[in-house]
Amino acid sequence: MPIFEYLCKDCGKAFEKIVPRHDSSVDCAHCNSGNIEKQLSVFAVAGSSASAAEDFAASDGSCGRCGAAQPGSCALD
Numbered sequence: 040m041p042i043f044e045y046l047c048k049d050c051g052k053a054f055e056k057i058v059p060r061h062d063s064s065v066d067c068a069h070c071n072s073g074n075i076e077k078q079l080s081v082f083a084v085a086g087s088s089a090s091a092a093e094d095f096a097a098s099d100g101s102c103g104r105c106g107a108a109q110p111g112s113c114a115l116d
């Protein structure tokens with residue numbers, strides 16, 4: 040299943056979500072707002088393994104790019 044990165048326009052936080060279908064509704068992982076914007080997938084560029092993606096999906100809110108425990112605590116964010 041594809042993973043897409045989203046940016047919430049309400050709380051301003053980015054998050055990634057596995058989307059079973061392209062037309063699946065997605066809400067913000069932080070505030071549950073539906074006012075979100077889809078970003079380019081970082082996984083497609085980085086070529087991360089599926090297992091890493093699943094690990095990130097299970098860890099709500101943490102940084103999916105560098106493994107930092109808190110969002111915003113890495114240089115990439």
Ligand SMILES: [Zn+2]
Pocket residue numbers: 047048049050051052067068069070071072
């Ligand atoms: Zn939000």
